[in-house]
Amino acid sequence: PNVCKEIYPQVRQYHFRLYLIFFCKKKKQNTWTEERTIFFLCRCDAPETLTIITEYQGKANLHVFQDWCGQSTNDLRKNVHYPLYPHTRTTVSRLAVSPHWKTYGMRIFGYIHPSMAGEYIFAIGSDDNAEFWLSEDESTENLKLMAYVGKTGLEWTAPGEYEKFASQVSQPVMKSMARYYFEVIHKQSEGPDHVEVAWRPNIEGTTFKVIGSKYISLYKDETDLLMGESAHIPQTVASHEMSMREALRNVKYTVDMVKKDPRDTIFxxxxxxxxxxxxxxxxxxxxxxxxxxxxxxGRYNGLHYVQLSSVYPNDFTRQTHVEAEQMCIYQDEKDGFARFMDVNPKEEDWGAEETTFLTTGIVLSCNDVNVMISYLKNSLKNLSCDVATPAPVKENPPQPAEGEEPNVVYEEDALWERVFDVKHTDFQPERTDVVVKSCRRAGNVVMSRDTAMPVVHILMKALRKKHPRCFNTTWSLERVLNVERRVDEKLGSRYFLELEIETAKGEHRLLSRYVYVPNSHEEKEEPGPMLCSPQGFSWNPKATVNILIAVRNQARWVVHFINQMEKIYRATKDENFNVVITDHHSDDLDVEKALQKADLPRYQYKRLEGTFEKTVAVQTAIDLVEDDHSIIFLCDLHLHYPLNFIDTIRKHTVEGKMTYAPIVMRLDCGSSHLEPTGFWELAGYGLLGIYKSDMIRIGGMNTKEFKDKWGGEDWDTLDRVVENKLEVERLHLRNFLHFYHTKRGMWNSRIRKPSS
Structure with missing residues (x-):
């Protein structure tokens, strides 16, 4: 009970269950040793049974506003009849509705009542926009926006797809055995329509499930109320009369990719x-x-030997906000998502799952084990494990169809009560290289948690085993920051793991290394994938990264580039990078003077005379780098660089083994790095990180064929990289952007004024 009080101080009385689990490990000569580790699970619930009017249970209120155009929830709020006078007032038996209709908005509201206390995570999916609001209690005045799909009306998801937008999944919220007021706001234009709200306990390994009738109840029984009666309809922060000016002011739109991500500041x-x-x-x-x-x-065939890697967690490089035409991401779902939806399902009994639906795990120290064992032996028999069984839901008997009247025109209407069940479906891991290359807004393939986490756990187990302390752990996993996977169908998968761990002293450290999981391996005693260190394949955290640029009369872009490099240096304090510029006698800027004034760790500059030859200029910059065991990165002026740019190059370039060609996003005309829209440049390889020793090995730049022309030299370089048995790591890099520009003012163009 004392443990329960520490976990849930707001609950005064408790039911609790204790599960005692010993972990034993078999050793040689058939002898067993007990590691004396105890895992204590405590479930703390308020004991009183939640009183709900039987007729209210198993349903939620649904109000429908028809014949109203627009796609966003704020478009619905502009409706003059919203929220007091809907076209239809009815009920639904679960929080998943698909009426197969168009140009409507809906509001679902009522109460959610968890059967057990603990932390819940909520998720919402819809086509088009939708919002899920939840109160801190049963009051309508304490609503908070928990999760939503879009704000502009351009955003949508497939049924059961909760990973498309960062906003779809809520933060964990603590709930007890009580009832909580909720609202779902949904706006549909045309095409497939659905909205669903799911939940799961904040426990690793659990999945989202649609909230069914067992956990909802009406706000108000409207059966005997006239349509003109509206005093009972709740006016809340989520659903209230809003002027058009207020509605427009509330539109705050931000691209998911530019939101904070741990990867951005991992350095x-x-x-x-x-x-x-x-x-x-x-x-x-x-x-x-x-x-x-x-x-x-073969000429320009190196492209066919480059594969894409996948990432975890979702890095939101997919351009979801400009995806109206991007059904190619879902491949076979051009005719809708009906095959994913179980319409009007039977309410399922969650059964045994509820016994561990919400639990809190506490690992006791090894010194407490004997005391706890003795205490549990004397106390377990006195614990109450009763679970209150919800009252059965009363179904209204079906009403006979009305007879048709003469001289009356009958109009078709939607079946607003059509509910459905859907499995949580993550479409990201289902995508292939073919889909990503054909859908140029698709971004990185996101691997599933089930693929990434076993590898993480095995590595952490190896670390704890190597550095034990009593029976506790010296190292604890704080966060999984980044996992990357390159699949070799024949032999195995290479992983790059970046984990934030906490030492016994409370210090936070980054574990960043490559591991390998072979497809076949000898039988082993311990379950899970076998991890090993790939021979000769590791990144050098001290390697110098040289950023190479060739310029001619590009003053404003040169200043922009230098500012970007200064931004990275000020944020990272990374002394191991160098800017190398070769300048073909620019007369619009003193480039060397600009470098001298810049806040950079170091730079190299060389002024060239004669006709501008870009491959020659780049090769000259390569020759300026003296350390063959440093990294050179062939770069461009017109880029926005993320803060982790230098760090990322270093981690993905392995001497003698791998080069790095990050995929850049080409911004649309008028788009900026603040709200980027555009497409990922999968065919370009001009942005390349490679150790200088490997650049020498492949023969450097092709200055003979591409002396006075530009275009195709990147594919030529790639051919020679592939011929020399080097891998090419290919990933979409967050916030790595190429600004839109024309050819005006470029190195091979001149400005000519028209004659008068």
């Missing part, structure tokens, strides 16, 4: 001391089957 976390990671995993041979095995790649 702020100090790396784990390398001595802790030595011999952490067994070493294994690493020779991927997708590396080119021949001697010569």
């Amino acid at each position: 702020n976390i100090p790396l784990v001391n390398d001595s802790y990671l030595q011999n952490l995993l067994p070493e294994c041979t690493y020779n991927p089957s997708y590396i080119f095995q021949g001697t010569s790649v």
